[in-house]
Amino acid sequence: MKNAFLVALLFLTSLTFAQKTTFTIKYSEQLAVYLFIENLSEHYPENVFKTEFQKSKYNSEKYKSLISKFDKLIVDYSFRFDEYPYGSKKNMQTNDLLKKNLIETNNLTDFKLRTSGLIPNQTLTDLSLCIEEFTDVYNELIYNPNKGKFEKQLEDIIKYSKDNNITDFFETGLLFYNSSWDNAIPFVAAFYPLPNSKGFTAQAFCNNFISAIQTDLNSNKDLFSVMMHETYHIVYDEQSFEVKTEIDNYFKENKSKCSNYAYQLMNEVLATALGNGYVYEKLDGKPDPGDWYNRKYINLMAKQIYPLVKEYIDQKKSMDKNFIDTYIKLYEENFPDWINELDNIMTYRYVISENEGDLRKINQLFRYRSRTEFDSEITENSINKMKNTPLTKIVIISKENSEKFKLLKNDFPELKEWKVNTNKEFANKTLLSDKSQLIIINQKDSTVDSLFKLIK
Template sequence: MKNKFLISLLFLTTLAFAQKATFKIKYSEQLAVFVFLQNLSENYPENVFKTEFQKSKYNTEKFRTIISNFDKLNIYYSYPFDEYPFGSKKTMQTEDLVKKNLIETNNLTEFKLRSIGFIPSKTLSDFAESIVEFTPIYNELIYNPNKEKFEKQVEEITKYSNEHTIENYFQIGLLFYNSGWDNSIPFEIAFYPLPNSQGFTAQAFCNNFISAVQTDLKSHKDLFSVMLHETYHIIYDEQSLAVKTDIDRYFKENKSKCSNYAYQLMNEALATALGNGYVYGKLDGQIDSGDWYNKKYINLMAKQIYPLVTAYIDQKKPMDKNFIDNYISLYETNFPEWINELNNIMSYRYVLTENAEDINAIRKLYRYRSRTEEEYEITKSSIEKMKKTSLTKVIIISKNNSEKIKLLKSEFTELKNWKVNANQEFANKILLDDKSQLIVLNQKNSTIEELFKLIK
């Protein structure tokens, strides 16, 4: 208890945000152990946590069983905000609430009291017991060997934040996105050590930001540009229903055939232009000449819209219809081919199939997923549900082909004069009136991979 109290005193730092809202920086042992356990799962790729555990004395049947059982606990539920335009507001994930409660409570009893209700009580109890079992293991293998370096890093991060008045960039984001924030609600920022690593991870949700910090971190401007990038996602998500409805209308009223896929890309493109472009440039004194994001479409679009974004920031103007129209124009003028590139449009996909293996095959082909939905039946009801979204629509027909093709022709007016042979394999891509792509694969003997190669 004494050790935990000292850690809390050392790491709890409050940064003034616009003289009202605050950022609270802390180390959360509970969150760190949760992340540690997640990374030990056999479903996770090789990582420093798994390496340290596997060579330790704790790599026994007892603890491997706990890891396996922990991995099977279902803490992954979600609920949408249906009154908002489709895709404009993030679906709430209970995993985020679990992490939020781990950060914001002082012990597992408080955590369970706050979390009961949206996680089944038995699952919650098993979850907490696993955290208890692995807390001393985590401390021995990860935290204690890196404690001195990690504490120094957090001190330097806090100092850097104060010296560069990082809070100003939050206010800039609020104005640009035409968003708002209740200043009585602080941001809770939780760091945890990531030894023997050249990079770091970051995530933002609710009123939280979490990040692993390499113990030999050299560039604080990198950390804060990523931190602001993730924070801008929250600010975008917290736009009012009226603002989001207006933005959705601006995109739908725009005549460009690229408007839908420009819309799909906007959240990441804006956060990258602001965080990795504008914030990084201000902190470093010059714009980063390298890639701002490791995905081609996000990186190139962020750089393309950077002058437009900075012009609005300099003029202290919120994004408006004129901004949206210019944004779409930049997309269409510079990247008109993107609406036909599978690596782009398959990032936002809705898949209907009657074969579960098709989903796995698509995931292997197109690993990056920004927003996805899937169902395992092709019916009038499932098609109508799909049509309500602006995602790329993928329908894989492998049973009762003639009947299913007839159903598609009746449901999609764009297929009214569609001439295809149900007895022959084909892969068709059609741009629908809602400016989303419809991909229909008629499968007989070929694999999903082979059929996708047929798409022109």
């Protein structure tokens, strides 16, 4: 349970700068326990929390039954902001709101009161019971053995934040993205210990950042550059409807064949350029000489755009049409082949297949994905829904092949003159007028993964 140190610490963690956003750094026991139970799920890969639990006295039928009950709880619902340009604003996730409420309440009664209505009451009651039952387990196995180190880390993180005016980086992002933030809404970062690990986790949502930090963390600049990277996703998400519409139009009006896939990549690229590039350089005095992101498309494009990002920040300018056009030009001049690389374009995908097993196969083939949609029927309606997105479009035809192909030809002018034998297997890729790729797979006997290898 919370001790006197942590209660006192909450009075020291608000970093307020005149007329700027308040940053609060804290430990949330409720959140830590919730994420601890998540990590014990059989659906999660092996991890330090699962290891400690499995070798403990708590690895009993009582607690395994609670984990199973937790696994069955449906707590993740979502809704879109349909008036915004497609993909420009993150879907609202109830799971994010649950974590937000766990961070920002002091006990489970308050949590239930604030969360009532987001998920069914019975689900909320069962979830709260699981957290209550596992609190002592978590403290005995994870928190208490690491308490001394973690509390010292938290003190160091708070001091580092104040010494380096972290709030200023938030303000820099607001100006660059031409975004806004109500200063009455504090930004709350919640940390919790991650023993026996060489890295840390990071996630941001709503007005929160959460991170599990290794107990021997020795580089606050790495932690804070990643923290700001994730925070910049929120800043980007909070751009006004008018700003997002303008940006969407800049990309659509640009004549480059690369503009669509450059757009799909931009959110992650800019968060990397600002967080792992600009913030890191400010904190360390020099740029990070290593990779800024563990995915080549994001890493290379972030480094390519970084000088322009710095120029805009130094001149206190917001991203504008000139920035977008230059960004697209740099993408096209330096990486023109990326719009044909499956590993890149399959990151953003809309799959239509009447065999739901195909989706699992595609997810295995292309594990990295930013945005995905799926439809299990090839109809006029499903094709139109897919057509109206900027995603890579994949249609897998495995029955009534000739009729299904006719539907596609009617909807995509690019296929009008295309003559194919639907009695034979093939896999074809076509760049559409919206600058997204359309992949059509005509399947007879071969597996989907083998047919993807035929795509040039």
